[in-house]
Amino acid sequence: MWPRSLLAEHPQVRTWVGISILLGLFAAGILVAWTILLAGVINDGFIKEQTLSGVLPTLVLMAALLLLRAVCIWLAENSSQHASGLLRRKVRSDSLAHLIAVGPAGLSAERTAELTSTLGQGVDSLDAYLSRFLPSAALAVMVPAGVFITIGVLDPWTTLILLFTGPMLILLLAVIGSRTRSLTQRRFEELGWLSSFYLDMIQGLATLKAFGRAEEGAEMVEQVSRRYGEATMDVLRTAFQTSLMMEWAATAATALVAVQISFRLIRGDLSFDLALAVLMLTPEFFAPLRRLAIEYHAGQEGNAALERITELNALPTQTQSASAEGHGLPSVEVSSIELSAVGFSSLELSSVGFTYAGADSPALEQVSFVIEQGETVALIGPSGAGKSTLAKLLMQFMQPDQGQILINGQPAQNLQPSDWRRIISWVPQQPALFAGTVAQNIALGRPDASIAQITQAARVASAQEFIEALPDGFNTLLGENGLRLSGGQRQRLAIARAAIMNTPVVLLDEFTAHLDEDTEAQVVAAMSALMQDRTAVVIAHRAATIASAQRVISLDAGRVIQGQL
């Protein structure tokens, strides 16, 4: 089961959870002793008719016990928080690192908002799981056992009632618990779905307005929110029913114990102090179980998050998916140092094929060509011909399922993708801009670049002029969607981003699609100046770009129809 392997993987976390449980156990032990003492004092005052001074020493001792118990509770809370803090950081970092290793191609089927809610709120819900549910679960076994033994010593007859009701409650908890599990799972999925829905709504709000449908948007928000509320209520109702049953069984058992004891008291089978102690201890037998019923919900939520996180962590990374195909090649690691020392000499595709999961026909089939160092090659073809797929393969966002890509004659999968990306830079179709200044966005791949280098890159991309016209020039803050930048301006930022990388190879993915003729001419001129000693692969369908290319490779329906070597 998950929690066990989770704790086994993180021994430090296990230690702190263990400490927290021990402290909780200690606090429970003190409470049992205190309760017995309380019964004693009442007995002294009522039956033995002692005065206050007679019971005062016991009262002082009890106060001291309370102090000790308070300290235990405080320390237990701290250590479980410590444990969940460790786990939260570890799980979030590990999962994110894994997602990055899975890469853009592997994540394209996932929903951004759902991933966000899993890694954000989902990971945070491990908190309640670890700091409340796990200790409650452990204590729900240990404390009742301890109380049972204590009552057994004080009055063996009462244990019969406990023996009957205790396991029944645990059984009840298990039955209802298994029902809650699937419901919580559903709610967690619903939450992921809900996040995606709202993100979609927020990002499309302007479009909705343009079509005069904002009011319908509000109605959908209402429906979806209702549905989420209902899913949550379904889970909670079950949780509440659990605690209703627990509560009822516990109070009924207490009442039964009280009645049973009172009859034996009347018959003189039992002394008053013992009877009172047993009566007051009985709720303590059920208390941990009731607490568990309350925390069960939190536990299930954490469990659902964990399951989703496990699923994410099982997504194959790029290198795994490549090796899973079993090319049977010796995995000779070509280090980046070696590569940069040798330099780039050629890029070869040999019978490369790729089929998307679930697609009927391959996106690329038997694609072969060689690009030598210094060449400018244009890739053309109608939309859907496989140009974008080829770009993803060239960027090593994914690996071909047939054939191979050779770099300097070496199979590319022997090369770390990150090392390859130090050789090649990329101008995507739809560049993502990040919160930060214009300068920071240009210097994305070279965060240590100087102002001079950034300005130079902007100049190369014909972007300097418009950037300097922005309110704060290079220091203008951009939102995630590139506040107020036109499509062409965003494209030029992406070109500047690539220019600053100064890599031997550049890959331009339909980069002139949004540029007007003037700007395009400027950019093409600037890029070709920059590309003098570089290798360039340009995916384009415009004459201006193709003109500067030395060679044109034409793709159709996933195959090279012209320019194959």
Place this chain on the structure above:
Amino acid sequence: MSSTRRVIHAVGGYRWWVAITALLSFVTLGAGIGLLAMSAFLISKSALVDTTITLALIILGVRVFATTRAVSRYAERYVGHLGTFRILTRIRIWFFRGIEPLAPAVLMQHRSGDLLTRILADIDTLQDLYLRVLVPPVAAALAVSLGCILLAGFSPWLGLALFVFVCLCGIAIPLAMHRLTRSSSGSLVQDQANLNATLVEGITGIADLVAFGREDLLLGRAEHITEAQQPARKQLAQARGIAAGLTALLVGLAALTVLGFGVSLVSGGSLEGVYLAILPLIAIATFEAVGPLSAAYEHLDRSRAAATRLVELVDTPASILEPSISAKLTLNHNTSAALTVVDLTVTDLSFRYAEGDPLVLQQASVQIPAGSFAVITGPSGSGKSTLCNLLLRFWEYSQGSIQLNGCELNRLGLDEARSVVALVAQHDHLFDTTLRDNLLLGDSRADDERLLEACDAVCLGDWVRALPAGLEERAGENGNRLSGGERQRVMIARALLTEAPILILDEATEHLDQEMQLEVLRGVLSWRSGLTTIMITHEAPNISGIDLRLQCSKGTLREI
């Protein structure tokens, strides 16, 4: 007025839910007091070997209290949560309606991950406002009164002693907690928003991050935020631990004090010994009511931080306001086709996005008669898209005029103004639903046949028919299951369905190759014969039937 109050009053309808939940909560607490007191009394009476008739009555009491407690606890939780979820739904709608006027001018300044946090997590946080801030004090006040009055019935001093301890626990501890955790609770809400924004941004742009070796922008920042939360979380745990420890201490001390008092009262002869066991148990049961109070302030602080983030956005003045008296558009009808047609006249229009920004439009003037096909060309950044934003009333203009059939655009109601102009722009959104639903946005009454006709007009009909699910095919997150060209054509088809008097294609065919571009344009023009179509592009298409060629440069428009 504080932000929480503002939200509470804006959505209203909470009083009854809170009152009923608090009352049920009080019944639960009261039954708890009764159950413990009765049980202790039963044992004590039995010790005296009392008559069985009173005993039977007491036993009945024990049973009644036990059942009442279990049932009312269930009802309290059920009603409380049900009410809260209803209120949360109302808050979501209130928030959505509140931010709707802000799109896109104001909203684009916020990261979408941050907005998502507001509508989802922040509003979820507010459920604690009702269940854990408003309800417990009311229920506690009632239950404490009951406990203290019961004890005072034996001796006023007993009631007073309990009252003092309860106040320490229910007022002093929460206040101290509040001081300790105020800043931490607020900062956690903000940190969560930052984390979500970072995650959305990083996951959306993961290809760029990976390509440029900047995975740290996602991983590093997320780690940094998680790390930065640590002190606040630690402080909260500290405070929670201290509160839990102190509460346990005070419960015990209250029981001991009451018991000590009781022992001296019994030995002094002013109290019967049979009642002694009841006293500490009433004290312990009463404390159950004040336990939740220690966390109330923590929840209030969090709710306040969340509510502030909601109110802050909803209270942002929209850049566009509905005109106080909406003018009615004079409609011309193209009698042959029964279509609504509109003449567009722009005169001396100047515009800048913000004070201090350069002018994007400078005295631009143009006249586009109804039914014409106009092509506007010009370099990027010359103000073409800004003109669209103004026509769609996404931004307010103040210098110059835009007239539709001689009626000033900003005197029209917003919905009416937007019904005149349909726009297809590069950054338009496709919703993560079926193709059909996306197309229906253009005309909700269209049947499948009509939808396919629109697809045919943009050379997409055969593609849709060939899809395994046809119109049921999902578009994916912002249309990411479609290729760039398919995505653009779905958006054009959607806009065609509106039959709006004016259609603007803002670089809407740029992902298509030239041949396809021309074919789509021909389809669009024949669909819209008699209606105005404006095409904004870098390069005028080589197509016949262009009535008007305009050049846009540095914010001015010029006929060529």
